[in-house]
Amino acid sequence: MSNLLKYLNFISGWVHQYRADCHTLMNQGLNRNAIYEKVKDLPFRLQTEVYELYQWRNGGKNSFIPHPDGWDLASFPSLEESVESAKDWDGSFNLS
Known part of the structure; x- marks a missing residue:
C-alpha cells in the first residue's frame, strides 16, 4: 500500500x-478500469497517485472534512468534473 493510500485511509477512519x-x-x-475509460481521451496521462485518489473516493458531494475555523479543508471534485475541467483548460495559469 502506498503512503498516499495509508494517509487517505487514516483520514477516512478519522472522518x-x-x-x-x-x-x-x-x-x-x-x-482502475473505470478511471482509465473516463480519462483515455485526455491529452496527458494521469500519475499513479491520481488513480489511487479516485480509487479511494470519487470526490466529495460537499465539504466532507470541515476545518475547525469553518472552511472546507479537503473537498475535491469527482473524476467526471475534473475531466470536464481538463477538457476546458487552455493550458495557461492565471495566478493573479
Missing part, C-alpha cells in the same frame, strides 16, 4: 469516527 455525518458525503471510489 468515520469523529464526523460520521460527513462520511456519507464522499462518493464511492472507482476501479
Whole structure:
C-alpha cells in the first residue's frame, strides 16, 4: 500500500469516527478500469497517485472534512468534473 493510500485511509477512519455525518458525503471510489475509460481521451496521462485518489473516493458531494475555523479543508471534485475541467483548460495559469 502506498503512503498516499495509508494517509487517505487514516483520514477516512478519522472522518468515520469523529464526523460520521460527513462520511456519507464522499462518493464511492472507482476501479482502475473505470478511471482509465473516463480519462483515455485526455491529452496527458494521469500519475499513479491520481488513480489511487479516485480509487479511494470519487470526490466529495460537499465539504466532507470541515476545518475547525469553518472552511472546507479537503473537498475535491469527482473524476467526471475534473475531466470536464481538463477538457476546458487552455493550458495557461492565471495566478493573479
